Amino acid sequence: MGDIWLLVKPRILGFRNHLARASGTRKKRALAMAGLGVSFCLGLFVISCRVLLHFQSAEVIGDILARYLLSMIFLTFFSLLIFSHVITALSDLFLSNDLELCHSMPVSLEKIFVSRAVQTLADSSWMVIFFGVPILMAYAYVYRAGPAFYFHLFHLSLAMTVIAGSIGILVTMLLVYVFPAQRTRDIIMLLSVGMLVALYFLFRFMRPERLVDPDAFFTIMQYMGALKAPRSPYLPTQWITDALWASLTGSGGGDVLFYMGLIWSTAAALAVITVWTAQALYFEGFSKSQEAKKRKAAGKRLLDRLVKWVERPFGSDLGAVLAKDMRTFFRDNTQWSQLLLLGALVVVYVYNFSVLPLDKSPIRLDFLQNELAFLNMGLAGFVLSAVSARFVFPAVSAEGSAYWIIRSSPLRLRRYLWGKYLFFLLPMAVLAEVLIIGTNYMLEVTPFMMGLSSVTMLFMVFGIVALGIGFGAVYPDFKHENIAQVATGFGGVLYMIVSSLFIGGVIVLEAGPVYILFMSGVRGVPVSPGKWAFIVVSFAAVLALNAAAVWRPMRTGLKALRGYE
Amino acid sequence: MIQLINLTKVYRQFRAVDGIHLEVGKGKIFGFLGPNGAGKTTTIKMMAGVLAPTHGRIVIDGMDLLKQAPAVKRIVGFIPDRPFVYEKLSGIEFLHFIAGLYHLEQGAGLERRISGLLELFELGGWRDELIESYSHGMKQRLVMCAALLHRPRVLIVDEPMVGLDPKAARLVKDIFRREARKGTTIFMSTHSLEVAEEVCGEIAIIQEGRIIAEGTPAELRRQAGVDGNLEEIFLKLTGGTGDLSPVS
Numbered sequence: 001m002g003d004i005w006l007l008v009k010p011r012i013l014g015f016r017n018h019l020a021r022a023s024g025t026r027k028k029r030a031l032a033m034a035g036l037g038v039s040f041c042l043g044l045f046v047i048s049c050r051v052l053l054h055f056q057s058a059e060v061i062g063d064i065l066a067r068y069l070l071s072m073i074f075l076t077f078f079s080l081l082i083f084s085h086v087i088t089a090l091s092d093l094f095l096s097n098d099l100e101l102c103h104s105m106p107v108s109l110e111k112i113f114v115s116r117a118v119q120t121l122a123d124s125s126w127m128v129i130f131f132g133v134p135i136l137m138a139y140a141y142v143y144r145a146g147p148a149f150y151f152h153l154f155h156l157s158l159a160m161t162v163i164a165g166s167i168g169i170l171v172t173m174l175l176v177y178v179f180p181a182q183r184t185r186d187i188i189m190l191l192s193v194g195m196l197v198a199l200y201f202l203f204r205f206m207r208p209e210r211l212v213d214p215d216a217f218f219t220i221m222q223y224m225g226a227l228k229a230p231r232s233p234y235l236p237t238q239w240i241t242d243a244l245w246a247s248l249t250g251s252g253g254g255d256v257l258f259y260m261g262l263i264w265s266t267a268a269a270l271a272v273i274t275v276w277t278a279q280a281l282y283f284e285g286f287s288k289s290q291e292a293k294k295r296k297a298a299g300k301r302l303l304d305r306l307v308k309w310v311e312r313p314f315g316s317d318l319g320a321v322l323a324k325d326m327r328t329f330f331r332d333n334t335q336w337s338q339l340l341l342l343g344a345l346v347v348v349y350v351y352n353f354s355v356l357p358l359d360k361s362p363i364r365l366d367f368l369q370n371e372l373a374f375l376n377m378g379l380a381g382f383v384l385s386a387v388s389a390r391f392v393f394p395a396v397s398a399e400g401s402a403y404w405i406i407r408s409s410p411l412r413l414r415r416y417l418w419g420k421y422l423f424f425l426l427p428m429a430v431l432a433e434v435l436i437i438g439t440n441y442m443l444e445v446t447p448f449m450m451g452l453s454s455v456t457m458l459f460m461v462f463g464i465v466a467l468g469i470g471f472g473a474v475y476p477d478f479k480h481e482n483i484a485q486v487a488t489g490f491g492g493v494l495y496m497i498v499s500s501l502f503i504g505g506v507i508v509l510e511a512g513p514v515y516i517l518f519m520s521g522v523r524g525v526p527v528s529p530g531k532w533a534f535i536v537v538s539f540a541a542v543l544a545l546n547a548a549a550v551w552r553p554m555r556t557g558l559k560a561l562r563g564y565e
Numbered sequence: 566m567i568q569l570i571n572l573t574k575v576y577r578q579f580r581a582v583d584g585i586h587l588e589v590g591k592g593k594i595f596g597f598l599g600p601n602g603a604g605k606t607t608t609i610k611m612m613a614g615v616l617a618p619t620h621g622r623i624v625i626d627g628m629d630l631l632k633q634a635p636a637v638k639r640i641v642g643f644i645p646d647r648p649f650v651y652e653k654l655s656g657i658e659f660l661h662f663i664a665g666l667y668h669l670e671q672g673a674g675l676e677r678r679i680s681g682l683l684e685l686f687e688l689g690g691w692r693d694e695l696i697e698s699y700s701h702g703m704k705q706r707l708v709m710c711a712a713l714l715h716r717p718r719v720l721i722v723d724e725p726m727v728g729l730d731p732k733a734a735r736l737v738k739d740i741f742r743r744e745a746r747k748g749t750t751i752f753m754s755t756h757s758l759e760v761a762e763e764v765c766g767e768i769a770i771i772q773e774g775r776i777i778a779e780g781t782p783a784e785l786r787r788q789a790g791v792d793g794n795l796e797e798i799f800l801k802l803t804g805g806t807g808d809l810s811p812v813s
Contacts, residue, residue, distance in 0.1 A: 316665045316666075316668045316669075317665055317666050317667075317668060319665055320661070320662045320663075320664070320665025320666050321662075321665075321666070323662065323665070324651055324654060324658075324662045327653060327654055327658060328651055328653040328654065331653040331695070332653055400649070400651075401647075401649035402649045402650050402651050404610075404613075404615050404643075404645055404649065405650070405663070405666070405711075406666075407613075407614060407615040408613040408614055408615050408638060408641070408643040409638060409663075409666040409667065410634075410635040410636070410638040410639040410666065410667060410668075411635070411666055412634075412635055562617075563617065565616055565617070
């Protein structure tokens, strides 16, 4: 046990030192992030309480719904935990830099494995705890849970984590045993993205919004039939749901003990099986992961053509940087595969507008269509910001540890930064227009709204991309292990907030003029000169805001990048 | 060719480089020695334009690095101590990327130059492989190819022998001598006193951010009052003994 503790200790000490020796700015950032996290948890708690209270207001089916929801929550968390353990185990058990040192020490393989498995458990579970606690506390609050519920919640969740962790680690060990770890990472990434896209489509096309409208079903049996939460006596999540539900409602004390026994015996058995498997497979897998193999660039011809076409207008130096970015992007499976997610997002976004029950609304149809089209600009802007946070914000950080090449080269940083900006402008503008024109087409809006929202979105793209590049340059992370994580840091969150404020600002400034123009069209009354002046000033302010959103972040980003050390 | 004038770098309260004055003539190989944490890499990074000095000037070929950075960088080749490169590019793509950054003319001449350098550094067989499958030493050699690609007039090198096998180390020393004969000025930091003794015509020793000795190996011997090799001079000047007694 002492050796396992020793092996885990460097991580704990590193974390402690990171917190204790952080500079003033870092501490402030950490506090701001913690504040955001607490606000998010509170928001989630309030929403969960409202949903549960809403359920309770429905006689007969209220408790059934709450129990189904609990079962679905645990099933989701359990799946996420397995998924997260598969990915984390790969780096914690096979790819971490300090593993060489650990394996060279006079410590048994079993102890190294257990210490790493414990780290994997901690690394993989914190996010689920972060999302899970507010929801489960809402259950405790609404159902006035006693102390036994909290006790069972704690230890049963721990057991569930051990079960999910063991399954995840076992899967990873088997995969690495068959493939080398470097290839396994690619395979896992591709599989996981494919799985996420499939789940996303499945969930969306089930149209869960129908469940909040029981009138749409003829009988209660039909309604219950539509609640398709998997219910199996062999699923550990079902045991937890049943045990916790019994504890929550004070019914069936014997059930709680029975399910506790089931869950903990499964967790213990799986943990033992995982350690046994590790004794047989872990070292061989680790050894394989250390081997470097020659890797040819795949799909080279097609990529070469694409790169040549794109780099041409940017000149020799900038073209070289962008060509490098494109090659790196398309050769990194963890990067391009996220385009699949993006595609799914766009399809579902546009699909949502096709199933809006506009005909059931008490508001005039043309008015509602245009109002929705207007609000849709904000929503599409937000989607663009999220996409930009993932792809544009990390554009500077993407240089990684090789950033010295850019700094020591004759390429001016101003040219470098603006080049990156221009590079992202066209694809983002295309995405924006597809989103806005596609949804407006579904809504059958007036030509005026179609024109206005298309032009507004186009202008907003300039600002959203500039904010992404600028904030990315102010908060670069050249030491990242995975580029996808760059957007989840302080800079990424701050970018999303500022970008949302910018989009909100544009929408607010345009709301007045659009209302005046729309109403004058509906009433057939000409717009007065005073109102025209207001319209002109408002649109001028929109232009000014857009210009500021481009100029200011780019300037600040450039300054920050020049001073980066 | 290279002038460092009152070069200073301060990190918060810590003076990593403290008012350095140095001059290196054209075609010279200049060795920059010092114990760990003495300020060698910080100085080198400032000379390569990767770090901004707190005070002082860096003048290369008569141009101020801070005022004419792109022009200076165009004639400088930089080899850092750790060869961080873009892992998802192949060796040849990486060199084409560097050629683009330095505005080298595309065509048969460039292809010959790239092929020649890859062969010289024994990377010809790996030109189309992704860099992620290269060993540390191969990456280091690839970075050297990149630094020489645009025929720099000044070469700034940080710990050139780290990760190289004896054959590659010998090759690098020969290349440095050949480049110096052709008029390239080489400013090189190293821990290896043998390397410094073998290839450097002039040497400076830095300690705690300050130059404590400078000159040819013979002049350093006089300054240290030691008649031995460079190792003895270094230990005398930096105050180390190299004794095992404290450990035992």
